Amino acid sequence: MSQGTTETHVETREPLHYLSKNEAVAMELELLREYHFGPQQLTEIWGHACACAIAKAYPLRHLVKRQPTILVICGPGDNGCVGLACARHLRIFDYTPTVYYPKRSQQSFQQDLTVQCEKMDIPFLSYLPTEVQLINDAYNLVVDGIMGVQTGFQDARDPFAGILLTLKTISIPIVSLDIPSGWDVEAANTDGISPAVLISLLAPKKCAAGFQGKHFLAGRFLPYDLQKKYELNMPKYPGTECIIELTSI
């Protein structure tokens, strides 16, 4: 362990294991049922780690626009929850996030995450502009927290089908949380959105195997026994960093 360094760019010796959809679902269930992790805990850890990865990929001082604006699009499920927590931590890191959360869940935990953002003065859009140029002009980047492991392309009903079309045509970079929306968990959608950055939660899924952009891993809390059980061959996170950038794996 190289304590005190900020270097997050390493190579692992053993090849990383890319999870199938079944493995990813099983591992998350095991975390909840066997290890007694709570959804609040996991969402908080992931939301914070995703904000750290975004700050690493797009430092405040290197943003294209004068205002550090970021549009965070949140889906109705777990991935959207991580997006909400991520937006809150981005605000704490001095970015100016705006949230678009079109299908709000009625579950109290998701409502709590929404209140936390609203009380931090993070604005919520009531609709996504259909004019792509408005998005390109207003934001430095878009965070895609629409779909995760549990929700696939078949769930891309309106308004999400329309959002995906918009994301395919914008020119500002997209940061996808866990699974780029519209992709299958096990295969990239070459006709789909093309994120510049992918942040894998827990462990990378098969769809990330050939990913050419910046790829971060945010899953440092994962118990060692689970890492062994699923033969993840996780890279070693440096110091107390909660993210690691994967490269040439």
Added chain:
Amino acid sequence: MSQGTTETHVETREPLHYLSKNEAVAMELELLREYHFGPQQLTEIWGHACACAIAKAYPLRHLVKRQPTILVICGPGDNGCVGLACARHLRIFDYTPTVYYPKRSQQSFQQDLTVQCEKMDIPFLSYLPTEVQLINDAYNLVVDGIMGVQTGFQDARDPFAGILLTLKTISIPIVSLDIPSGWDVEAANTDGISPAVLISLLAPKKCAAGFQGKHFLAGRFLPYDLQKKYELNMPKYPGTECIIELTSI
């Protein structure tokens, strides 16, 4: 914001506000009731930040003993919960924590935190050795997660009265979480334990005003409106750091 730096040693311009007990209790209640933060979220944020502060104060490569052993003593309330989460993150940071948690709560959240530690192979002591030398020999340091804002010295019944006596006589350093056990929230107990490191959660309390050891603040998520309302004059956390070392304030 100085993105990308690891420097956590800064001076603030305005004097920090040290909270009274009433202010500290009111602010935490406001976080829970008005901002809808959940206990799981707060515990996770604080436990992680405390582990980061310990790794900063006692880096793995500078420990006195060959094994990176740390004894984490957890009380029955919220402070003990933070201790349990801190132990788990220390384990992830490659330390070897052992937990002593003599009065286990029956609440499901606290039981969950215990299961998470147990499943990470963190050993739990069934009693604290009365021979102080055994503790000095076995561990590099002790984390004091016994009492917080809500539990004062009057609650120091057995086994905690005995534990405090032990902590007064050990020679290895003590890291106290939020309130050094046996101290009043608003005044240091000069006849009490003498921690080498104090990690204030949210904001420093009055008892920390004259603290001479290493003093960390772990409260970065605190919404700006609350910081203003309580006139905290919080220092600026660098980059994406979740802790900051306070000095000359």
